[in-house]
Amino acid sequence: MARQRCSRCQRPIPTCLCADIVATTNTWPLVILQDLREATHPLGTARLASLSYSDCLLHTLVVQPNALPSLPGDCVLIYPGDESRPVEELRGQSPRPLVFLDASWRRSRKMLYTWPVLQSLPRFSLNAVPASRYRIRRASEPDALSTLEAIVYTLQELEGHRVAHDRVLQAMDRMIDRQIEYMGSDVYQRNYR
Numbered sequence: 001m002a003r004q005r006c007s008r009c010q011r012p013i014p015t016c017l018c019a020d021i022v023a024t025t026n027t028w029p030l031v032i033l034q035d036l037r038e039a040t041h042p043l044g045t046a047r048l049a050s051l052s053y054s055d056c057l058l059h060t061l062v063v064q065p066n067a068l069p070s071l072p073g074d075c076v077l078i079y080p081g082d083e084s085r086p087v088e089e090l091r092g093q094s095p096r097p098l099v100f101l102d103a104s105w106r107r108s109r110k111m112l113y114t115w116p117v118l119q120s121l122p123r124f125s126l127n128a129v130p131a132s133r134y135r136i137r138r139a140s141e142p143d144a145l146s147t148l149e150a151i152v153y154t155l156q157e158l159e160g161h162r163v164a165h166d167r168v169l170q171a172m173d174r175m176i177d178r179q180i181e182y183m184g185s186d187v188y189q190r191n192y193r
Helices: 046-052 105-114 116-120 147-159 162-183 185-192
Strands: 030-035 056-061 076-078 098-102 123-125
Touching: 030 046, 030 105, 030 147, 046 056, 046 147, 046 162, 098 105, 098 147, 105 116, 147 162
Parallel strands: 030 056, 030 098, 076 098, 076 123
Antiparallel strands: none
16 A cells, blocks of 8 residues: 655655745746656655746656747756856856756766756856765765755855755755655665664
8 A cells, every 4th residue: 555645745644744835035046847756755845946936947858859848938958067167257247047857867967968958058166165064865875965966055155044054954864864864774774884
């Protein structure tokens, strides 16, 4: 029998996130393109971002050539790479839609190459970010961030309001703490430390 899920956050009822969600206003619109595989991950952060931020669209997609929805005009892609410019260069400009890819590193690269329109977008990346707080997934890159962390650090850079955005990260911390409590510290230490 399937566990009953919250209709809003999509988490099982015992681990519902809704009480932790902090409604946060953002002036830079967010567009999250989520790989279908990531949508089924129980501790994904894109849904938390979409429920927390006032101007955030979440599109869950199958990675295939014709699956990409039309993107807002004048948007930019937040994604690392040699051709990326520092996010700080956007500071002081009029807000533009910020596109984030929510997938594993391997799948996000596939998204990037499957949809040439993403390659054509101006690309920006974060520099000198703190270590990831996402303690229950192994990262393939030392400076890898969850989607939510990338969104928060980008908005902090562009909008300021550090306290408001930090509250969104604290909701993620509570989600992770509950999961570690649920799995038990022995399992956590064995698999994630």
